Amino acid sequence: MKTKPIANKIILSQDEQASQYARSLIEASLDPLLTISSGGKITDVNKASAKVTGVPREKLIGTYFFDYFTEPQKARQVYQEVFAKGSVTDSPLKLRHKDGKLPDVLINGSVYKDDRGNVLRAIIVMRDVPEQKAYELIIANKELAFQDQEKGKWADELFIANKELAFQDQEKGKRADELIIANKELAFQDKEKGKRADELIIANKELVFQNEEKEKRAAELIIANKELVFHNEEKEKRAAELIIANKELVFQNEEKEKRAAELIIANKELVFQNEEKEKRANELIIANKVISDYKYALDESSIVATTDQKGIITYANDNFCKISKYSRDELIGHDHRIVNSGHHSKEFIRNLWTTIASGKVWKGEIKNKAKDGSFYWVATTIIPLLNDKSKPYQYIAIRIDITFQKETQEKIVFQNEEKEKRANELIIANKELAFQNEEKEKRANELIIANKELVFQNEEKEKRAAELIIANKELIFQNDEKEKRAAELFIANKELVFQTGEKEKRAAELVIADIELDFQNKEKEKREIANKELEAFSNSAKQASQYARSLIEASTDPLVTISPEGKITDVNEASVKVTGVSREKLIGTDFSDYFTEPQKAREVYQEVFAKGSVADSPLTLRHKDGKLTDVLFNGSVYKDDRGNVLGVVIVARDVTAQKKLERDVAEREKELERLVELERFRKLTVGRELKMIELKKENEELRGKLGIAKDENS
Numbered sequence: 047m048k049t050k051p052i053a054n055k056i057i058l059s060q061d062e063q064a065s066q067y068a069r070s071l072i073e074a075s076l077d078p079l080l081t082i083s084s085g086g087k088i089t090d091v092n093k094a095s096a097k098v099t100g101v102p103r104e105k106l107i108g109t110y111f112f113d114y115f116t117e118p119q120k121a122r123q124v125y126q127e128v129f130a131k132g133s134v135t136d137s138p139l140k141l142r143h144k145d146g147k148l149p150d151v152l153i154n155g156s157v158y159k160d161d162r163g164n165v166l167r168a169i170i171v172m173r174d175v176p177e178q179k180a181y182e183l184i185i186a187n188k189e190l191a192f193q194d195q196e197k198g199k200w201a202d203e204l205f206i207a208n209k210e211l212a213f214q215d216q217e218k219g220k221r222a223d224e225l226i227i228a229n230k231e232l233a234f235q236d237k238e239k240g241k242r243a244d245e246l247i248i249a250n251k252e253l254v255f256q257n258e259e260k261e262k263r264a265a266e267l268i269i270a271n272k273e274l275v276f277h278n279e280e281k282e283k284r285a286a287e288l289i290i291a292n293k294e295l296v297f298q299n300e301e302k303e304k305r306a307a308e309l310i311i312a313n314k315e316l317v318f319q320n321e322e323k324e325k326r327a328n329e330l331i332i333a334n335k336v337i338s339d340y341k342y343a344l345d346e347s348s349i350v351a352t353t354d355q356k357g358i359i360t361y362a363n364d365n366f367c368k369i370s371k372y373s374r375d376e377l378i379g380h381d382h383r384i385v386n387s388g389h390h391s392k393e394f395i396r397n398l399w400t401t402i403a404s405g406k407v408w409k410g411e412i413k414n415k416a417k418d419g420s421f422y423w424v425a426t427t428i429i430p431l432l433n434d435k436s437k438p439y440q441y442i443a444i445r446i447d448i449t450f451q452k453e454t455q456e457k458i459v460f461q462n463e464e465k466e467k468r469a470n471e472l473i474i475a476n477k478e479l480a481f482q483n484e485e486k487e488k489r490a491n492e493l494i495i496a497n498k499e500l501v502f503q504n505e506e507k508e509k510r511a512a513e514l515i516i517a518n519k520e521l522i523f524q525n526d527e528k529e530k531r532a533a534e535l536f537i538a539n540k541e542l543v544f545q546t547g548e549k550e551k552r553a554a555e556l557v558i559a560d561i562e563l564d565f566q567n568k569e570k571e572k573r574e575i576a577n578k579e580l581e582a583f584s585n586s587a588k589q590a591s592q593y594a595r596s597l598i599e600a601s602t603d604p605l606v607t608i609s610p611e612g613k614i615t616d617v618n619e620a621s622v623k624v625t626g627v628s629r630e631k632l633i634g635t636d637f638s639d640y641f642t643e644p645q646k647a648r649e650v651y652q653e654v655f656a657k658g659s660v661a662d663s664p665l666t667l668r669h670k671d672g673k674l675t676d677v678l679f680n681g682s683v684y685k686d687d688r689g690n691v692l693g694v695v696i697v698a699r700d701v702t703a704q705k706k707l708e709r710d711v712a713e714r715e716k717e718l719e720r721l722v723e724l725e726r727f728r729k730l731t732v733g734r735e736l737k738m739i740e741l742k743k744e745n746e747e748l749r750g751k752l753g754i755a756k757d758e759n760s
Contacts, residue, residue, distance in 0.1 A: 067466075067684050067692075069684075070682060070683075070684030070695050071598060071605075071684075071695060072090060072091075072092045073092050073093060073682060073695075074601070074605060074680070074681070074682060074695035074696070074697050075092055075094065075171065075601050075603075075605075075697060076094060076603060076680055076697055076699055077094060077171050077172055077173050077174070077601075077602065077603070078091070078092065078094045078095040078097075078098045078099075078151075078171070078172040078174075079091070079092045079094065079095060079169065079170070079171050079172075079601075080092075080095055080106075080111065080169075080170045080172075081167050081168070081169050081170075082111050082125055082167060082168045082169075082170060083167055084129055084165065084167070084168075086110050086111050086112060086122065086125055086126075087108060087109065087110060087111070088106050088107055088108065088109055088110075088111055089107065089167060090107065091103050091106050091107065095172075098141060098143065098149060098151075098172070098174065099114050099141065099142075099143060099144065100143045100144035100145055101114075101144060111125055111170070112125070114141060114142055115139050115140060115141060115142060116139075116140040116141075116142050116148060117139065117140065120139060121139055124137045124139065124153050124155070125155065125168060125170065128155040128156065128157060128168045128170070129157060129165060129168060132156065132157050132246075133154075133155060133156040133157070133246075134153060134154065134155045134156075135154055135239055135242075136152045136153070136154065136173075136235070137152065137153040137154075138150065138151075138152055138153075139151055139152075139153055139172075141172070149174055150174070151172040151173060151174055152172070152173045153170060153171075153172055154170070154171045154172075154173065154602050155168055155169060155170040155171070156168065156169055157169075161257070161260075171601065171602055173602060242619070245619060256467065259471075260471075263471065263474070263475075266478075267478070267577075270478070270481075270482070271577075274485070274570075274573070277485075277489075278566065278570065281563070281566060282563075285559055285563055288555075288556065288559055289556075291552075292552050292553075292556060295548070295549065295552050296549070298545075299545050299546075299549055301315065301318075302541070302542065302545055303542065305538065306535075306538045306539065306542055316517055316518070316521055319514055319517060320514075322510075323510075323511070323514050326507050326510060326511070329507075330504070330507055333500055333503065333504065336500070337497070337500060340493060340496070340497070344363075344444070344490075344493065345363040345364065345365065346365075348365065348444050348445060348446055348490075349363070349365040349366045349369060349424060349444070349445035349446070349447065350362075350363040350365070350366065350442070350443070350444055350445075351363070351366050351377075351442075351443045351445075352440060352441065352442050352443070353381070353382075353440070353441045353443070354439075354440060354441075355438060355439055355440070355441075356381075357381040357382065357399075357441070358379060358380070358381055359377050359378050359379065359380055359381065359382070360378065360440075361378070362374050362377040362378060365447075366445075369416065369422055369424075369447060370384075370385050370414065370416050370417060371416040371417040371418050371420075372384065372385075372416075372417050376417075385414040385415055385416070386414070386415065387413045387414050387415040387421055388415070389413040389421075390412065390413065398410070398428070402428050402430045402438065402441055403430075403438060405430050405432055405436060405437070405438060406430070407427065407428065407429050407430070407491070408426075408427070408428045409425075409426070409427050409428075409487060410425075410426055411423060411424070411425055411426070411448065411452075412424055412426050412445075413452075421449075422447065422449040423447075423448045423449045423451075423452040424445035424446060424447055424448060424449075425445065425446045425448045425483050426443060426444070426445045427443070427444045427445075427487045427490055427491075428441055428442070428443045428444075429441070429442045429443075429444070429490075429491070429494055442494070444487075444490050446483070446486065451479065455476075458472060461613075461633075461634050462609040462611075462613045462614075462615040462633075462634065462693075463615065464633070465615075465616060465633070466616070506548075513541070516537075520534055520537070598616060598617075598618045601618055601620065601697060602620060603620055603697050603698055603699050603700065604617075604618065604620045604621040604623075604624045604625075604667075604677070604697070604698040604700075605617070605618045605620065605621060605695070605696070605697050605698075606618075606621055606632075606637065606695075606696050607684075607693050607694065607695050607696075608637050608651055608693055608694045608696060609693050610655060610691065610693065612636055612637050612638065612648065612651060612652075613634055613635065613636065613637070614632050614633055614634065614635055614636075614637055615633065615693060616633065617629055617632050617633065621698075624667055624669065624675055624677075624698070624700070625640050625667065625668075625669060625670065626669045626670035626671055626673075627640075627670055637651055637696075638651075640667055640668060641665050641666060641667060641668060642665075642666040642667075642668055642674065643665065643666070646665060647665055650663045650665065650679055650681070651681065651694055651696065654681040654682065654683060654694045654696070655683060655691060655694060658682065658683050659680075659681060659682040659683070660679065660680065660681045660682075661680050662678045662679070662680065663678065663679040663680075664676070664677075664678055664679075664701075665677055665679055665698075667698065675700055675702055676700070676701050676702045676705050677698040677699060677700055677701060678698070678699045678701050679696055679697070679698055679699075680696070680697050680699070681694050681695060681696040681697070682694070682695055683695075717748065720748060
């Protein structure tokens with residue numbers, strides 16, 4: 047009854063965590079980011095989008111994307127091109143802020159799909175491009191002001207004006223050279239687009255491979271279900287055998303009633319009983335062989351130990367000795383503290399003993415310590431054997447070595463859950479493994495029940511053997527003393543009463559078997575419901591993972607997610623390009639290793655975990671071939687549904703060009719200041735013609751230098 051609510055809680059928790067992760071990725075983008083439906087309506091935005099339009103997030107969602115541009119029809123064509131071609135790069139548009147501002151932006155977009163390849167929505171990123179224009183405008187304004195001053199001062203000096211005209215002609219030639227460079231840069235960008243197309247093809251191939259892996263997992267699940275059906279059929283066969291056994295018991299009772307009625311038939315029955323005795327002896331040999339086989343199978347497949355009521359080990363199989371590295375003599379006579387690793391709390395051990403002392407089966411995972419100091423994990427089932435007062439007199443511990451699974455899980459945690467998709471598949475695999483372990487424990491419990499039944503049957507056979515001895519003695523006594531037949535008849539009546547009691551016991555056992563069969567059928571129905579819920583959750587998790595992947599790749603800036611230990615858990619293609627390291631090699635490495643100042647980079651991500659976010663932290667990235675890129679880092683944490691911090695999303699804005707432009711502006715300002723100083727010097731110089739000659743020479747030299755600087759900046 048509890049299976050469905052628990053599964054629903056798991057699904058709800060995973061969905062909330064995926065939603066919070068996607069929200070963190072959206073808000074991590076420094077550029078305005080929107081998701082759009084196929085009809086052109088906005089389905090989600092980040093804070094940067096609200097800021098650039100002046101419209102709050104709640105009002106943006108549900109409106110048309112193209113309504114916020116000065117050219118709505120052109121904006122409509124852009125988003126339609128994204129849905130038609132799958133992506134669009136650097137499409138220029140002009141946004142309209144609600145207060146009238148008209149910022150220029152470049153549009154980059156791509157679609158994201160479900161696991162069947164159906165397009166769900168488009169992700170649009172808008173890059174604001176007025177920063178460089180503003181710097182160029184400042185330079186142009188300063189140059190223009192300087193030229194106006196020069197024209198006013200030297201209006202009468204035609205010679206200098208002609209020189210200046212020649213200088214301007216040279217500048218035009220330089221602008222032509224700059225246009226050639228710009229065309230080359232455009233050709234380079236076209237090549238980059240081609241590379242991105244190739245990378246997309248590789249990503250699609252990887253997606254096909256992942257889908258094939260999912261199909262393999264589905265096939266394995268079908269095999270597991272078939273195995274479960276086979277086990278149920280085996281149980282039905284055992285139930286049928288029990289019915290046959292009951293019929294045989296009825297037949298034996300009828301035979302004994304005939305014995306009581308006809309004393310002559312008793313002699314014949316004695317012969318029949320002798321034959322039955324031989325059959326029972328053969329059955330006993332077979333049963334002992336089956337018990338031996340069961341014990342062999344259990345010893346070969348599991349780690350088995352028995353203890354007395356106080357927990358002292360009375361038996362340990364070879365597997366127990368092998369994994370603990372103690373000999374059987376070293377183990378027997380000690381309690382399990384001999385392999386205690388100290389990993390588990392006192393409360394954990396106290397709960398274990400409370401459970402089994404009350405006659406209940408305890409199941410769990412325990413970390414033990416071997417004789418050589420190494421550690422190992424075992425999935426443990428402890429079954430108390432009860433006396434006639436329902437009190438434990440002995441405990442059987444059946445264990446399965448799960449050290450490898452534990453180490454695998456620790457490696458997976460160390461690799462920061464690899465990527466979201468793998469993590470979800472691993473969760474499903476772990477649940478399937480847990481389910482299989484439960485099935486193994488059930489099989490172990492069935493084996494214990496079978497052993498108890500076998501013990502009961504052996505007791506019954508011993509009783510039958512005792513009855514046969516009595517019957518033989520009765521026959522000798524009857525032959526010697528016919529007068530005592532009346533007393534023998536009295537003994538036969540007692541035996542009849544005993545057999546009737548046995549018959550009632552068999553009927554009670556049949557009722558219990560029917561109840562157990564009904565319980566197993568209900569458990570089967572629960573598993574089918576849980577499997578359907580698991581399949582629904584798997585589809586939801588796949589879609590959430592694809593959405594998160596699309597959000598990561600939508601960012602034109604390098605974007606990385608980082609674990610609390612500082613390990614990279616995911617990156618986008620822009621991060622691969624700026625470092626020169628492939629995505630597979632980046633994941634799992636230290637975030638700080640890719641900067642010229644690793645300690646400073648470490649302090650940046652630690653500050654994000656400490657404060658929840660960080661803005662515009664300057665760092666320098668190092669490409670594997672030595673190239674350095676100046677960046678500003680912005681980061682924020684993302685959490686689970688309980689508010690626990692899971693990791694950090696970091697976005698790096700490349701400011702190399704901006705810094706170079708700032709340096710160029712500073713250099714030009716120094717040159718302008720030098721020219722102003724020269725003008726002051728000109729006013730103080732005696733002799734106008736002498737001043738003109740000297741100023742002309744110096745101005746020509748300085749203008750030549752300024753022209754060289756411009757060529758270098760170009």
